[in-house]
Amino acid sequence: xxxxxxxxxxxxxxxxxxxxxxxxxxxxxxxxxxxxxxxxxxxxxxxxxxxxxxxxxxxxxxxxxxxxxxxxxxxxxxxxxxxxxxxxxxxxxxxxxxxxxxxxxxxxxxxxxxxxxxxxxxxxxxxxxxxxxxxxxxxxxxxxxxxxxxxxxxxxxxxxxxxxxxxxxxxxxxxxxxxxxxxxxxxxxxxxxxxxxxxxxxxxxxxxxxxxxxxxxxxxxxxxxxxxxxxxxxxxxxxxxxxxxxxxxxxxxxxxxxxxxxxxxxxxxxxxxxxxxxxxxxxxxxxxxxxxxxxxxxxxxxxxxxxxxxxxxxxxxxxxxxxxxxxxxxxxxxxxxxxxxx
Amino acid sequence: xxxxxxxxxxxxxxxxxxxxxxxxxxxxxxxxxxxxxxxxxxxxxxxxxxxxxxxxxxxxxxxxxxxxxxxxxxxxxxxxxxxxxxxxxxxxxxxxxxxxxxxxxxxxxxxxxxxxxxxxxxxxxxxxxxxxxxxxxxxxxxxxxxxxxxxxxxxxxxxxxxxxxxxxxxxxxxxxxxxxxxxxxxxxxxxxxxxxxxxxxxxxxxxxxxxxxxxxxxxxxxxxxxxxxxxxxxxxxxxxxxxxxxxxxxxxxxxxxxxxxxxxxxxxxxxxxxxxxxxxxxxxxxxxxxxxxxxxxxxxxxxxxxxxxxxxxxxxxxxxxxxxxxxxxxxxxxxxxxxxxxxxxxxxxxxxxxxxxxxxxxxxxxxxxxxxxxxxxxxxxx
Numbered sequence: 001x002x003x004x005x006x007x008x009x010x011x012x013x014x015x016x017x018x019x020x021x022x023x024x025x026x027x028x029x030x031x032x033x034x035x036x037x038x039x040x041x042x043x044x045x046x047x048x049x050x051x052x053x054x055x056x057x058x059x060x061x062x063x064x065x066x067x068x069x070x071x072x073x074x075x076x077x078x079x080x081x082x083x084x085x086x087x088x089x090x091x092x093x094x095x096x097x098x099x100x101x102x103x104x105x106x107x108x109x110x111x112x113x114x115x116x117x118x119x120x121x122x123x124x125x126x127x128x129x130x131x132x133x134x135x136x137x138x139x140x141x142x143x144x145x146x147x148x149x150x151x152x153x154x155x156x157x158x159x160x161x162x163x164x165x166x167x168x169x170x171x172x173x174x175x176x177x178x179x180x181x182x183x184x185x186x187x188x189x190x191x192x193x194x195x196x197x198x199x200x201x202x203x204x205x206x207x208x209x210x211x212x213x214x215x216x217x218x219x220x221x222x223x224x225x226x227x228x229x230x231x232x233x234x235x236x237x238x239x240x241x242x243x244x245x246x247x248x249x250x251x252x253x254x255x256x257x258x259x260x261x262x263x264x265x266x267x268x269x270x271x272x273x274x275x276x277x278x279x280x281x282x283x284x285x286x287x288x289x290x291x292x293x294x295x296x297x298x299x300x301x302x303x304x305x306x307x308x309x310x311x312x313x314x315x316x317x318x319x320x321x322x323x324x325x326x327x328x329x330x331x332x333x334x335x336x337x338x339x340x341x342x
Numbered sequence: 343x344x345x346x347x348x349x350x351x352x353x354x355x356x357x358x359x360x361x362x363x364x365x366x367x368x369x370x371x372x373x374x375x376x377x378x379x380x381x382x383x384x385x386x387x388x389x390x391x392x393x394x395x396x397x398x399x400x401x402x403x404x405x406x407x408x409x410x411x412x413x414x415x416x417x418x419x420x421x422x423x424x425x426x427x428x429x430x431x432x433x434x435x436x437x438x439x440x441x442x443x444x445x446x447x448x449x450x451x452x453x454x455x456x457x458x459x460x461x462x463x464x465x466x467x468x469x470x471x472x473x474x475x476x477x478x479x480x481x482x483x484x485x486x487x488x489x490x491x492x493x494x495x496x497x498x499x500x501x502x503x504x505x506x507x508x509x510x511x512x513x514x515x516x517x518x519x520x521x522x523x524x525x526x527x528x529x530x531x532x533x534x535x536x537x538x539x540x541x542x543x544x545x546x547x548x549x550x551x552x553x554x555x556x557x558x559x560x561x562x563x564x565x566x567x568x569x570x571x572x573x574x575x576x577x578x579x580x581x582x583x584x585x586x587x588x589x590x591x592x593x594x595x596x597x598x599x600x601x602x603x604x605x606x607x608x609x610x611x612x613x614x615x616x617x618x619x620x621x622x623x624x625x626x627x628x629x630x631x632x633x634x635x636x637x638x639x640x641x642x643x644x645x646x647x648x649x650x651x652x653x654x655x656x657x658x659x660x661x662x663x664x665x666x667x668x669x670x671x672x673x674x675x676x677x678x679x680x681x682x683x684x685x686x687x688x689x690x691x692x693x694x695x696x697x698x699x700x701x702x703x704x705x706x707x708x709x710x711x712x713x714x715x716x717x718x719x720x721x722x723x724x
């Protein structure tokens with residue numbers, strides 16, 4: 001097959017390309033240039049593109065760079081900023097996978113005559129009957145099925161995750177054996193378009209006006225103030241302008257209209273159900289018993305799914321609106337679908 | 343050159359001439375000495391450099407003492423801007439379509455950027471009013487002779503006249519990197535004080551170029567050290583590179599008229615062929631304004647990144663705008679300055695011809711491009 005592999009400049013995609021070559025495919029590596037602004041982390045720096053290109057040279061495959069900065073701005077950065085403005089807690093990496101890696105890149109791969117696209121995600125695409133589903137990666141600590149949950153059948157049919165059957169240690173070992181320069185490169189962390197030095201606050205502060213928020217308890221007693229309600233996340237405990245030493249207080253609600261942050265006990269965060277919007281399915285819509293995962297490295301929890309409502313078997317901590325909620329099959333092995341917490 | 347491949351990216355680099363390769367070889371082996379030395383080995387090499395300088399000056403139309411060998415076009419451009427500002431203070435001015443080696447240098451020193459017309463030529467009225475209204479005195483005005491993306495020729499006599507009138511103390515620099523293969527440099531040099539060339543654009547090797555410094559030019563050197571090039575550019579001479587540059591420049595100069603006639607026909611055939619076979623192929627600049635080897639079109643309904651991939655796959659080497667440090671295509675600052683809408687610029691394709699280009703290349707490229715564009719348009723419509 002002719003396979004387009006997305007090379008980020010990291011070790012996982014490097015080994016993914018090597019695995020595809022071993023399997024006898026005609027492999028072309030591409031690196032997406034996504035973020036045009038300042039960056040000191042993540043996968044958009046020139047140094048990372050250099051690493052990707054050098055790995056491609058070592059593996060003797062062609063390497064191209066596609067400039068998707070406009071799409072990234074429109075589908076990832078702008079919505080990220082708007083979501084914060086609305087008091088949501090977005091997950092930009094998932095939107096990037098949805099709109100860039102498995103939409104824009106996939107469209108490009110079609111146009112250019114590739115049979116399949118591959119990435120270095122720790123997940124596996126396997127058939128269940130005559131349908132394909134994203135299965136969890138072999139390394140439980142590195143499993144990324146959550147962040148690629150949005151793939152429909154037409155994408156799943158031609159998506160390959162060549163390192164999904166390996167543990168991270170095995171990936172690094174293979175890279176070392178092949179002498180790849182990325183073998184010992186640290187994993188990318190955090191959001192690629194937000195600098196470590198400036199952080200989320202600097203990034204958002206340059207793009208939206210921050211509003212002060214009043215912090216009150218359940219009885220309506222004013223306890224303090226936060227400088228930017230846009231920076232507050234449901235469940236947050238630190239940095240909400242309360243003096244130390246008192247009882248542990250958590251953000252239990254945010255009212256944008258009145259710029260109010262409600263705080264309470266940890267138990268106040270527990271809810272019996274969760275509403276999910278914008279749900280996409282790998283195949284047909286599911287209902288009934290499912291396993292539900294609400295963060296990239298969170299533990300899946302059993303629940304009953306009825307339409308867009310997740311009913312927990314026992315009360316669970318509220319999920320910050322804007323976070324992705326992913327449904328796995330009752331055995332917790334593969335993705336059925338997912339959406340966004342309301 | 344390479345069987346089965348069609349190379350239409352001569353503006354990026356043109357293959358080295360065999361005579362240039364041959365000329366440089368002795369200086370990579372037995373003629374190894376440092377020309378700045380005093381013994382016989384050094385003197386031999388020094389003689390070769392001196393003779394090369396005479397030849398280069400003859401083709402450029404300047405005095406040998408006005409020729410400074412550099413590491414390439416970027417160093418020559420940077421020296422013209424930074425060196426002049428460091429020496430004289432004041433402001434640098436350039437049009438918005440300059441090569442980044444000039445544009446970024448001017449921007450780095452907070453200079454003034456002047457607009458261009460739809461062909462990419464500097465707007466002379468805007469230039470005059472910028473020079474007249476500048477808050478500080480303007481010390482250097484840099485205007486390229488031929489644009490690297492769209493091939494537009496600028497009349498430097500006109501530019502120089504405006505500068506002499508509106509900013510009499512300013513020197514005129516021209517980046518003539520894309521002109522050397524197509525225009526007689528003797529017609530450009532009299533109008534300017536500083537002029538940049540790069541060998542690999544006319545059949546010489548990469549990593550060697552020329553800065554011509556004449557007239558009232560005065561600049562602080564960028565590289566100081568051993569005092570080579572009359573203290574204007576220190577660093578041991580790239581001897582083999584300089585010898586090859588000279589051979590290539592001489593040969594280019596003597597073949598120029600014939601090559602212009604031959605390639606303008608091939609270029610016209612290429613663009614006419616694309617426009618005949620495909621709808622909505624827009625020629626970016628009228629051919630009358632351009633050098634012979636340059637074809638530049640904007641093709642509606644495609645993205646050039648995808649097109650270039652298919653062309654590459656089919657063995658046709660072409661380009662779009664300049665690539666950034668990562669290798670990704672950047673939206674062209676040249677097309678933006680010319681007022682080409684962003685949507686149209688996405689379909690920009692630069693095809694540049696040169697000495698090795700044949701009629702076969704043009705026919706093959708036309709077939710491949712037409713097929714690739716049809717495929718991409720069909721794919722997008724689906």
